[in-house]
Amino acid sequence: xxxxGDVARVAGVSRSTASYALSGKRSISAxxxxxxxxxxxxxxxxxxxGARALATSQTKVIGLLARFLEDEFAPxxxxxxxxxxxxARERGYDTLLLTDEDGVSALRRISDSxxxxxxxxxxxxxxxxxxxxxxxxxxxxxxxxxxGDPSGIDxxxxxxxxxxxxxxxxxxxxxxxxxxxxxxxxxxxERGGAYVSxxxxxxxxxxxxxxxxxxxxxxxxxxxxxxxxxxxxxxAHPDATGLLLNNEAAAAALPSVLRDxxxxxxxxxxxxxxxxDDFARTFSLPxxxxxxxxxxxxxxxVERLVSRIESTSDAEPPIVDLITPRxxxxxxxxxxxxxx
Amino acid sequence: xxxxGDVARVAGVSRSTASYALSGKRSISAxxxxxxxxxxxxxxxxxxxGARALATSQTKVIGLLARFLEDEFAPxxxxxxxxxxxxARERGYDTLLLTDEDGVSALRRISDSxxxxxxxxxxxxxxxxxxxxxxxxxxxxxxxxxxGDPSGIDxxxxxxxxxxxxxxxxxxxxxxxxxxxxxxxxxxxERGGAYVSxxxxxxxxxxxxxxxxxxxxxxxxxxxxxxxxxxxxxxAHPDATGLLLNNEAAAAALPSVLRDxxxxxxxxxxxxxxxxDDFARTFSLPxxxxxxxxxxxxxxxVERLVSRIESTSDAEPPIVDLITPRxxxxxxxxxxxxxx
DNA sequence: GGTTCGATTCGAACCGGTTCGACGATAACA
DNA sequence: TGTTATCGTCGAACCGGTTCGAATCGAACC
Numbered sequence: 001x002x003x004x005g006d007v008a009r010v011a012g013v014s015r016s017t018a019s020y021a022l023s024g025k026r027s028i029s030a031x032x033x034x035x036x037x038x039x040x041x042x043x044x045x046x047x048x049x050g051a052r053a054l055a056t057s058q059t060k061v062i063g064l065l066a067r068f069l070e071d072e073f074a075p076x077x078x079x080x081x082x083x084x085x086x087x088a089r090e091r092g093y094d095t096l097l098l099t100d101e102d103g104v105s106a107l108r109r110i111s112d113s114x115x116x117x118x119x120x121x122x123x124x125x126x127x128x129x130x131x132x133x134x135x136x137x138x139x140x141x142x143x144x145x146x147x148g149d150p151s152g153i154d155x156x157x158x159x160x161x162x163x164x165x166x167x168x169x170x171x172x173x174x175x176x177x178x179x180x181x182x183x184x185x186x187x188x189x190e191r192g193g194a195y196v197s198x199x200x201x202x203x204x205x206x207x208x209x210x211x212x213x214x215x216x217x218x219x220x221x222x223x224x225x226x227x228x229x230x231x232x233x234x235x236a237h238p239d240a241t242g243l244l245l246n247n248e249a250a251a252a253a254l255p256s257v258l259r260d261x262x263x264x265x266x267x268x269x270x271x272x273x274x275x276x277d278d279f280a281r282t283f284s285l286p287x288x289x290x291x292x293x294x295x296x297x298x299x300x301x302v303e304r305l306v307s308r309i310e311s312t313s314d315a316e317p318p319i320v321d322l323i324t325p326r327x328x329x330x331x332x333x334x335x336x337x338x339x340x
Numbered sequence: 341x342x343x344x345g346d347v348a349r350v351a352g353v354s355r356s357t358a359s360y361a362l363s364g365k366r367s368i369s370a371x372x373x374x375x376x377x378x379x380x381x382x383x384x385x386x387x388x389x390g391a392r393a394l395a396t397s398q399t400k401v402i403g404l405l406a407r408f409l410e411d412e413f414a415p416x417x418x419x420x421x422x423x424x425x426x427x428a429r430e431r432g433y434d435t436l437l438l439t440d441e442d443g444v445s446a447l448r449r450i451s452d453s454x455x456x457x458x459x460x461x462x463x464x465x466x467x468x469x470x471x472x473x474x475x476x477x478x479x480x481x482x483x484x485x486x487x488g489d490p491s492g493i494d495x496x497x498x499x500x501x502x503x504x505x506x507x508x509x510x511x512x513x514x515x516x517x518x519x520x521x522x523x524x525x526x527x528x529x530e531r532g533g534a535y536v537s538x539x540x541x542x543x544x545x546x547x548x549x550x551x552x553x554x555x556x557x558x559x560x561x562x563x564x565x566x567x568x569x570x571x572x573x574x575x576a577h578p579d580a581t582g583l584l585l586n587n588e589a590a591a592a593a594l595p596s597v598l599r600d601x602x603x604x605x606x607x608x609x610x611x612x613x614x615x616x617d618d619f620a621r622t623f624s625l626p627x628x629x630x631x632x633x634x635x636x637x638x639x640x641x642v643e644r645l646v647s648r649i650e651s652t653s654d655a656e657p658p659i660v661d662l663i664t665p666r667x668x669x670x671x672x673x674x675x676x677x678x679x680x
Numbered sequence: 681g682g683t684t685c686g687a688t689t690c691g692a693a694c695c696g697g698t699t700c701g702a703c704g705a706t707a708a709c710a
Numbered sequence: 711t712g713t714t715a716t717c718g719t720c721g722a723a724c725c726g727g728t729t730c731g732a733a734t735c736g737a738a739c740c
Contacts, residue, residue: 001452001454001478003725003726003727004726004727004728005726005727013689013690014689014690014691015690015691015726015727015728016689016690016691016692016728016729016730017688017689017690019727019728019729020688020689020728020729023728025728025729026687026688026689026729027686027687027688028687028688028689029687029688029689032688032689044452046449046452046453047453047726047727048394048453048454048725048726048727049390049393049399049453049454049455050389050390050391050392050393050394050399050454050455050725050726050727051390051394051695051725051726051727051728052390052726052727052728053389053390053393053695053727054388054390054391054394054694054695054696054697054725054726054727054728055694055695055726055727055728055729056695056727056728056729057695059389059390061436061455064437068422073622074415074418074618074622075414075415075418075622077418078414078415078417078418081437082408082439085437085438085439086439089439089440094436094438094450094455095436095437096401096434096435096436096437097404097421097425097435097436097437098425098434099422099425099426099429100429109386110434112341112384112386113386113387113388113389114341114388114389114390115389115390115401115434138341227624252623253624255596256595256596256599259596259599259600260599278414282413282414282415283592283623284567284593343695343696343697344696344697344698345696345697353719353720354719354720354721355696355697355698355720355721356698356699356700356719356720356721356722357718357719357720359697359698359699360698360699360718360719363698365698365699366699366717366718366719367716367717367718368717368718368719369717369718369719372718372719387696387697388695388696388697390695390696390697391695391696391697391698391725392696392697392698393697393725394695394696394697394698394724394725394726394727395696395697395698395699395724395725396697396698396725397725
């Protein structure tokens with residue numbers, strides 16, 4: 001492989017001149033620049049990433065820490081990953097994907113060895129043990145998922161409080177007065193998935209304000225059980241006319257549950273889910289849903305991270321950016337059926 | 341961050357001695373080694389990846405090229421990615437995830453800049469334009485997916501010919517004589533997904549040998565349409581007692597289709613799919629299926645790649661490793677119902 | 681005409697590792 | 711006792727970039 005020394009020799013200039021001609025960091029005469037560029041082309045020269053990293057302390061790589069947890073809906077994670085890698089590439093960065101079970105040691109290892117210029121953490125928990133390492137790291141980081149203590153780090157997440165309120169308000173406006181809310185299983189909460197209770201609490205508060213009766217239940221997220229659990233909930237609350245799902249697997253299981261019971265949405269029951277548009281398309285889920293904005297969150301996290309990496313003044317205070325929930329109307333909500 | 345020079349100074353030895361003490365490539369007295377190790381600990385020294393890469397021409401990173409195609413079932417891809425990253429980590433390699441639309445230029449860029457020690461290509465097409473670049477690259481590569489011309493490269497794939505035969509044989513042995521085979525949509529084939537026709541042709545050949553009537557159809561892989569298409573096929577072939585699915589989306593859509601028609605598997609119809617165990621669990625698909633072995637393919641591709649990277653003699657001839665299909669019996673096959 | 685300035689180029693140092701050759705000391709061997 | 715390995719260590723060079731300071735030169739300025 002050609003080195004910049006080869007380029008310099010072919011162009012008949014010094015190595016430093018070749019370097020400046022390519023980087024443009026000092027003025028170079030037009031003819032020399034042309035000769036250097038010609039040499040680059042004829043030698044098919046590409047700079048060696050390791051050498052450049054050593055010289056500049058910049059790798060142009062972002063570390064992406066994904067956390068895959070037991071009984072969590074893995075396919076949903078892919079949207080975040082793609083959002084990050086694609087936007088990173090647009091900004092000139094490649095992505096090192098870290099799926100280690102032990103996120104803490106992976107983070108330390110990569111950070112200390114200076115393999116990346118910054119980190120993005122997915123699936124951040126309420127009390128995430130990776131945050132301590134990240135705060136102490138030499139590289140900046142962005143979180144996707146709001147932890148209990150976001151101090152000092154940029155955070156991006158869906159506004160789950162607003163989402164909970166929005167779900168209740170939307171059905172209330174249509175005239176619904178009794179609803180069921182299905183959350184993720186409780187271990188998700190125990191493991192630090194505080195967004196589950198943020199949404200649920202907000203929904204319950206809003207329901208109270210509006211005089212709506214809201215029945216909140218946790219449900220498993222593996223499907224064999226979730227179908228029967230949904231059926232059980234519908235049995236237990238026969239007067240409920242609205243169903244709110246903060247649980248991807250429940251949404252995926254619902255069509256067959258409704259079909260089994262001879263119900264259709266929105267004629268018999270109004271349904272609002274919470275999942276990405278891509279998720280809906282992949283499984284052709286016909287329910288109105290709050291978009292989880294996976295792609296957008298990944299993109300924003302990258303934008304911010306890159307600007308931190310490339311900014312000279314590290315003045316910028318950290319931000320907590322909560323995306324306002326947006327409803328994708330797929331027609332599964334309507335005025336509740338007349339009481340019989 | 342501490343450098344090896346700092347370590348050497350603290351330990352009171354030269355840089356080269358410190359290096360040898362840590363790598364073990366030359367004999368070092370026990371006391372010096374102990375002092376160096378102590379210095380490493382007290383300074384929390386971690387080698388700089390860029391510097392090491394420059395010196396050794398080894399990055400300990402593998403490039404993973406994923407191809408996400410329109411109307412292909414993206415979640416299935418995640419299994420491959422995880423199989424690769426996890427096994428790579430076990431072998432001491434990290435993974436650079438490349439999702440660029442333009443795989444050719446991504447491959448060239450990463451290869452020329454020496455960012456990785458080797459490549460793994462996912463979703464390899466019959467006539468994949470990335471292969472030319474890969475063959476010319478300085479780094480070795482493994483393919484997941486069998487191309488038309490696999491010469492010179494290690495290839496890993498499911499044995500789709502055996503899979504096609506196995507599907508037909510399994511139902512034939514139970515007494516089925518008329519079956520429907522649902523393939524991926526035709527654009528998958530046109531785009532180079534030759535595995536679709538490899539399976540279909542093998543199934544058809546085997547059916548002919550066994551005197552089985554096999555109706556082969558392509559079906560869309562986006563779900564809105566696939567449900568009605570499945571229903572149409574069942575209408576068109578009322579005497580079919582077996583359903584073979586080489587199409588993830590079709591499998592995901594089948595439960596509701598059967599329920600709509602009041603059919604159950606295997607009482608009314610026997611079903612065999614082709615998808616990973618993880619996929620089945622995620623969507624709780626109750627059908628017997630040929631495991632697509634995504635995880636295992638990723639692992640084998642890594643093993644082979646690493647051994648090529650680390651072997652000094654580049655003698656080893658390339659291999660084509662086709663995994664023998666294995667049936668996960670979930671009880672959706674049985675003796676066909678008595679003719680009426 | 682001497683000075684200053686900007687444009688252009690070069691040489692050298694540096695980033696942080698690894699590795700080769702040399703050298704002194706010690707042990708084994710004849 | 712002289713010779714030869716072996717062991718342990720060091721210094722220097724190298725990997726392939728970037729960047730700083732200095733040198734050259736012609737144009738502009740006073």
